[in-house]
Amino acid sequence: MFLRNYWYVAASDFEIGRKPMRRLILGEPIVFFRTEDGTPVAFEDRCAHRHLPLSMGKLVGDTLQCHYHGLRYDTTGTCVRVPGQDMIPPSARVKTYPVVQRYHWVWIWMGDPALADPAKITDYHWLDDPNWGAKPQYLHVKANWQLIVDNLLDLTHLAFVHETTIGNSALVEHASVKVQRKEDNVVVTRWIIDQPAPPTFVKVGGFTSNVDRWQIIDFTPPAFLRLDVGATPTGTGAPEGRRVGGISMRNLNAITPETESTCHYFWGQAHDFDIHNRETTDKITDQIRTAFLEDVAVFEAQQVNLELIPNPPQTDINADTGVIQARRITDRLHQEEQAAAAAQRVAAE
Amino acid sequence: MTAWHRVASVSDVREGEAFPAELNGVAIALYRVDGEVHAVDDTCTHEFAQLSQGFIDDGTVECPLHAAQFDIATGKCLSGPASQDLRVYPVRVDGDDIFVGEPD
Numbered sequence: 001m002f003l004r005n006y007w008y009v010a011a012s013d014f015e016i017g018r019k020p021m022r023r024l025i026l027g028e029p030i031v032f033f034r035t036e037d038g039t040p041v042a043f044e045d046r047c048a049h050r051h052l053p054l055s056m057g058k059l060v061g062d063t064l065q066c067h068y069h070g071l072r073y074d075t076t077g078t079c080v081r082v083p084g085q086d087m088i089p090p091s092a093r094v095k096t097y098p099v100v101q102r103y104h105w106v107w108i109w110m111g112d113p114a115l116a117d118p119a120k121i122t123d124y125h126w127l128d129d130p131n132w133g134a135k136p137q138y139l140h141v142k143a144n145w146q147l148i149v150d151n152l153l154d155l156t157h158l159a160f161v162h163e164t165t166i167g168n169s170a171l172v173e174h175a176s177v178k179v180q181r182k183e184d185n186v187v188v189t190r191w192i193i194d195q196p197a198p199p200t201f202v203k204v205g206g207f208t209s210n211v212d213r214w215q216i217i218d219f220t221p222p223a224f225l226r227l228d229v230g231a232t233p234t235g236t237g238a239p240e241g242r243r244v245g246g247i248s249m250r251n252l253n254a255i256t257p258e259t260e261s262t263c264h265y266f267w268g269q270a271h272d273f274d275i276h277n278r279e280t281t282d283k284i285t286d287q288i289r290t291a292f293l294e295d296v297a298v299f300e301a302q303q304v305n306l307e308l309i310p311n312p313p314q315t316d317i318n319a320d321t322g323v324i325q326a327r328r329i330t331d332r333l334h335q336e337e338q339a340a341a342a343a344q345r346v347a348a349e
Numbered sequence: 350m351t352a353w354h355r356v357a358s359v360s361d362v363r364e365g366e367a368f369p370a371e372l373n374g375v376a377i378a379l380y381r382v383d384g385e386v387h388a389v390d391d392t393c394t395h396e397f398a399q400l401s402q403g404f405i406d407d408g409t410v411e412c413p414l415h416a417a418q419f420d421i422a423t424g425k426c427l428s429g430p431a432s433q434d435l436r437v438y439p440v441r442v443d444g445d446d447i448f449v450g451e452p453d
Contacts, residue, residue: 179402179413318399321413 001146001334002026002257003222005111007121009254009266012136013104016040020064022055024258026110030097031055035062040106041075042097048079049092103127104136105254105266111337122224126250126270133281134252134270139292143299144306145223145255145263146327151295152225152253153188153322155215158198158291161298165291170195171213172319179321184329186219188322194234200287201231204271204280205247210234219326221333223255248272251288261303267292351439351450359445362386367401367410372449377438379447380421382408388438388449389424393417395431 010025011032020033022045029045031054045053047066056067063072063080071092072081079092098109098116103124109116126132141148151157158167171192180187191214197207211231218226232238232246250270257263269288274280306312316324356370357379368379369391378391378401391401393412403413409427411418417431424435439450 177402181404316396316398316414318402318413321402324414 001260001330002110003330003333004337005109005115006222007100007107007109007116007118008222008256009105009264010042010099010108010256011106012138012266013101013106016106018059020055020057020059022053023264025108025264026257027259028110029053030108031064032099032106033059033064035075039075040099040101042099042108043073043077044095044097046094047071048094054094122220122226122254124226124252124254124268126252127268129270131275132250132270132272133275133277133284134250134268135281135285136266136268137285137289139265139267139296140258141263141265141296141299142261143263143296143303144261145257146330147299147302148253148255148263148265148295149219149223149225149326149330150323151299152227153186153217153219153326154319155188155190155217156319157295157298161294162198162291165200165287165294166198167291168196168198171198171215177319177321179325181325181329184221184333186217186322186325186329188215188217188219190215190217191239193239197231200284200291201247203287204284205231205273207231207233207246211246212236212238214238217322219322219329221326221330223253223257225253225255227251227253249284261307265292265296353441353448353450355446356388356449357447359386359442359447362447365405367391367403367405369399369401370449372438373451377449378410379440379449380405380410382421385422386440386442386447387421388440389419389421390435393431394426394433394435395429400435 016032017034020031022031031043031045034040045055047054049071052068054064057065063074065072070083071079074080077094077096079088082088098113100107100118104127107121127134127136156172159169159172174195175190175192178189193212194210197211212234213231216228229251230248232243252268254266255263269284271284357368362368362379362381364381370377376391377388380387393400395417398412398414400410404411408421409418415430418427419435424437426434441448
């Protein structure tokens with residue numbers, strides 16, 4: 001199941017250049033390249049003539065030339081040259097996608113192009129904000145995208161999957177959790193008061209005594225999870241909004257479905273301390289990557305089971321509240337999209 | 350003769366929020382609806398989720414997991430997937446203290 005009328009992260013900005021790049025998004029093969037002035041462009045990655053991926057071709061100026069018979073397409077996806085003939089068949093065109101570069105990522109609109117408003121791009125400014133340090137990352141995951149959404153909305157797993165990095169038992173056994181839901185948004189707030197800091201926090205924050213730790217998870221559909229996380233020495237006022245003497249980070253996740261069973265996982269860990277120190281950014285990113293690779297092992301193992309036993313019954317526990325509310329929003333939005341698409345088809349007939 | 354137990358201060362229980370408490374080892378939750386304090390079981394009769402983690406709206410609480418709805422004042426199950434009602438407990442407010450009565 002995919003939601004279509006959304007901006008998704010398609011690539012890191014540096015991945016797209018003058019060499020055409022193929023990537024599957026929502027099951028659609030897409031070729032990305034940049035024009036001579038650096039503007040990113042996205043087409044369906046299939047020549048209108050005999051279906052070869054256009055990503056196997058090459059750029060000639062601002063046109064993309066198919067590797068097979070040399071048809072050339074301009075940036076609007078219109079064929080402008082058929083070798084050996086003067087006339088160009090009107091059907092010789094490929095679908096194009098709206099793309100926008102923002103926050104070191106290239107975003108793609110997968111729905112009705114008429115609705116593609118760049119103002120709807122989810123805010124990830126921490127990735128290129130001079131007041132934060134960050135280094136955007138990518139992981140390819142052989143699992144359904146919603147398994148990652150579930151994972152990030154229930155951080156009790158940190159105590160078990162990530163006990164060597166960002167987790168400890170305090171966040172399950174000594175936490176107060178609140179789930180707020182709005183029409184298209186879920187926020188899960190967890191406070192862990194006067195408990196030991198987990199290993200990563202000790203490493204990067206230098207804590208020597210107990211801390212007050214927060215995790216504020218914001219879910220925005222389809223799969224944007226922005227986590228406000230951090231800790232301060234206990235009793236210094238963080239729960240009341242006074243964050244001093246500790247560390248604050250944004251764990252930023254944007255998951256883009258590749259197929260129903262694989263996805264592109266774009267993420268970054270922004271930090272508000274030692275922001276110009278590349279070593280600090282690297283150290284933090286490495287710690288989180290270690291943890292995320294532990295998650296990927298979980299996702300891929302879940303996926304294997306879910307393919308062997310599709311739609312099995314499952315048990316829900318208290319910690320699933322955020323997960324369930326988010327899935328309910330996603331299901332509703334999917335139904336709305338399906339209904340709108342059906343109405344459009346009827347109107348067209 | 351009802352045995353009364355102090356379970357909260359008056360200021361603990363606010364409109365639109367749940368206050369989880371314990372009565373002889375049983376999880377209960379206190380709510381304030383239109384100024385009045387109510388005490389009901391805090392465990393959903395369907396899959397045993399903690400109802401005080403759920404969503405309060407117009408005198409009802411919705412289970413955080415499977416959206417069963419209960420009337421806070423009467424404990425009545427208003428919609429599935431639960432079918433059993435919640436037990437309600439008598440509440441007595443004395444000065445700053447809230448007491449809940451043990452069921453017979």
